[in-house]
Amino acid sequence: MARKPDEALLMAYLYDELDNPQREEVAAYLQAHPEVAEELNRLNETRQWLQKAPIHTPKEPFVVTGETSAFTTSNRVSHRVSNRVKNARLWQWWASVAAALLVMLIAGIWSNVRVSWKAKSLMISFADVPEPVAASINILELLQKPEAEKYIQNEVVKVVYAENDSLKQELNRLEQLVANRQVAPSGPTKIIKEEVDMRKIEDLIKNSQKENYRFILGLVEASNQKQRENMVQLTEQLIKKIHSQRKDDLDAIQTAYNNLLFSTNTRQEETDLILSQLISQMNYKEHNGYE
Amino acid sequence: MSLNSTSLVEKACQGNQAAFNKLVNLWYQRVYNFCFNYFSDHDRAMEATQKTFIALHQHLPSLQKPNLFKSWLYRIAINFCHEEERKQKRRGWFFWNTTEKSGEGKTNTSWTSTLPNPEEALQQQELASLLAKALKSLPEEQRVVVIMKEYEGLKFKEIAEVLKMSENTVKSRMYYGLKALRKILEKWNIHQENIDYGAQTR
Numbered sequence: 001m002a003r004k005p006d007e008a009l010l011m012a013y014l015y016d017e018l019d020n021p022q023r024e025e026v027a028a029y030l031q032a033h034p035e036v037a038e039e040l041n042r043l044n045e046t047r048q049w050l051q052k053a054p055i056h057t058p059k060e061p062f063v064v065t066g067e068t069s070a071f072t073t074s075n076r077v078s079h080r081v082s083n084r085v086k087n088a089r090l091w092q093w094w095a096s097v098a099a100a101l102l103v104m105l106i107a108g109i110w111s112n113v114r115v116s117w118k119a120k121s122l123m124i125s126f127a128d129v130p131e132p133v134a135a136s137i138n139i140l141e142l143l144q145k146p147e148a149e150k151y152i153q154n155e156v157v158k159v160v161y162a163e164n165d166s167l168k169q170e171l172n173r174l175e176q177l178v179a180n181r182q183v184a185p186s187g188p189t190k191i192i193k194e195e196v197d198m199r200k201i202e203d204l205i206k207n208s209q210k211e212n213y214r215f216i217l218g219l220v221e222a223s224n225q226k227q228r229e230n231m232v233q234l235t236e237q238l239i240k241k242i243h244s245q246r247k248d249d250l251d252a253i254q255t256a257y258n259n260l261l262f263s264t265n266t267r268q269e270e271t272d273l274i275l276s277q278l279i280s281q282m283n284y285k286e287h288n289g290y291e
Numbered sequence: 292m293s294l295n296s297t298s299l300v301e302k303a304c305q306g307n308q309a310a311f312n313k314l315v316n317l318w319y320q321r322v323y324n325f326c327f328n329y330f331s332d333h334d335r336a337m338e339a340t341q342k343t344f345i346a347l348h349q350h351l352p353s354l355q356k357p358n359l360f361k362s363w364l365y366r367i368a369i370n371f372c373h374e375e376e377r378k379q380k381r382r383g384w385f386f387w388n389t390t391e392k393s394g395e396g397k398t399n400t401s402w403t404s405t406l407p408n409p410e411e412a413l414q415q416q417e418l419a420s421l422l423a424k425a426l427k428s429l430p431e432e433q434r435v436v437v438i439m440k441e442y443e444g445l446k447f448k449e450i451a452e453v454l455k456m457s458e459n460t461v462k463s464r465m466y467y468g469l470k471a472l473r474k475i476l477e478k479w480n481i482h483q484e485n486i487d488y489g490a491q492t493r
Binding site: 007008009010011012015017042043045046047049050051052053054055056057058060 | 319320324327328333337340418419422423426437440441442446458459465466467469470472473476
């Protein structure tokens with residue numbers, strides 16, 4: 001064999017799966033090329049290592065479950081193996097879920113998440129949830145409750161109602177009604193129902209909502225206007241500051257340039273003077289015959 | 292009884308329950324051994340073995356050539372090993388564990404009980420563990436070939452039949468697999484002399 005046998009041929013030789021003529025050819029080549037024989041020997045050693053591994057014997061009998069249980073290899077039909085695998089996986093699953101929840105909890109605490117249960121609903125927020133505004137409360141229902149006085153005395157309601165004369169009158173009327181209820185505890189609901197006109201109350205709420213909206217709109221517009229003015233002022237100030245800075249910088253550069261010019265001229269003059277002195281000395285020496 | 296008993300396979304194919312049970316008894320340990328060498332893990336090896344025999348029970352009647360039973364069975368086992376490996380990779384990012392459970396598998400072998408003394412048993416156990424680790428670090432296509440050749444004793448032709456590839460490809464994979472193993476063992480400083488020296492000092 002002139003050429004080196006390829007990997008396939010070497011493997012077939014190593015595992016004795018060659019026919020006689022081929023085996024003799026490879027053997028002859030290996031005799032002539034000890035380096036290839038050495039390489040094959042090393043592979044053979046690796047094989048011997050692999051042979052040192054034990055034969056793995058399952059301790060459990062063959063176990064199958066369900067409809068295939070017809071061919072168990074032992075009378076001791078057991079679900080142990082599959083159950084153990086399933087249990088291990090179940091445990092891993094639950095552990096993973098618990099870890100995920102823990103991570104979420106830590107992330108929630110870190111990001112200041114608030115979770116609360118209010119009015120039959122779960123609320124998740126990143127800050128304190130503000131209380132609902134007074135205008136959204138049903139006044140009829142509120143007046144029938146013991147905390148009606150609180151609503152009447154609410155500062156927000158008072159401010160909103162004080163904006164409008166008619167609303168103010170209505171507020172006074174409501175206050176009177178609540179006072180009456182306190183004076184005559186027997187049947188306050190009846191008195192309120194007689195005195196308060198439903199439509200008026202609804203109109204009152206709508207008006208107060210509109211007023212609220214306009215008030216907030218006005219506030220937002222005023223705030224925007226103020227911000228715009230502030231921005232213009234800031235921009236102007238910034239431009240002035242930049243101009244002033246630029247002027248200062250230019251002055252400083254001019255001064256430095258002048259200083260440099262002066263210094264250069266002075267040194268030039270000094271150099272010229274020294275050179276002229278040297279020349280005159282040389283001329284003197286030459287004239288007097290010095291070497 | 293031969294593992295390649297064609298008549299037994301034929302009977303099992305025809306629905307003979309006793310023949311099928313004999314077939315399972317004959318092949319159970321070998322298939323388990325193959326799967327264990329593939330995974331180095333008892334639970335996963337058991338899982339793949341069970342699935343292999345369930346598939347065998349379901350599909351044996353459809354086997355056209357009973358003389359190809361051996362390669363057919365190994366092909367089923369390899370497919371389930373691949374499937375199990377894929378599953379493991381898929382859940383790998385979520386579940387920590389499970390590939391490092393090889394110690395459990397080793398305790399389930401009959402190896403330790405047959406050894407003459409505890410020191411040798413320990414040494415052999417360590418060696419077995421190292422070999423399993425080295426085998427596991429091979430590329431999957433080389434590992435399968437090495438296991439089938441070294442532990443299952445299949446001919447190259449049979450392996451080529453199981454893997455549905457050319458014989459030369461199988462031999463080439465075997466060559467590079469052995470070379471890679473050699474490198475790994477050298478890297479871990481495992482030499483024949485070390486073991487021989489250990490044996491002499493006892």
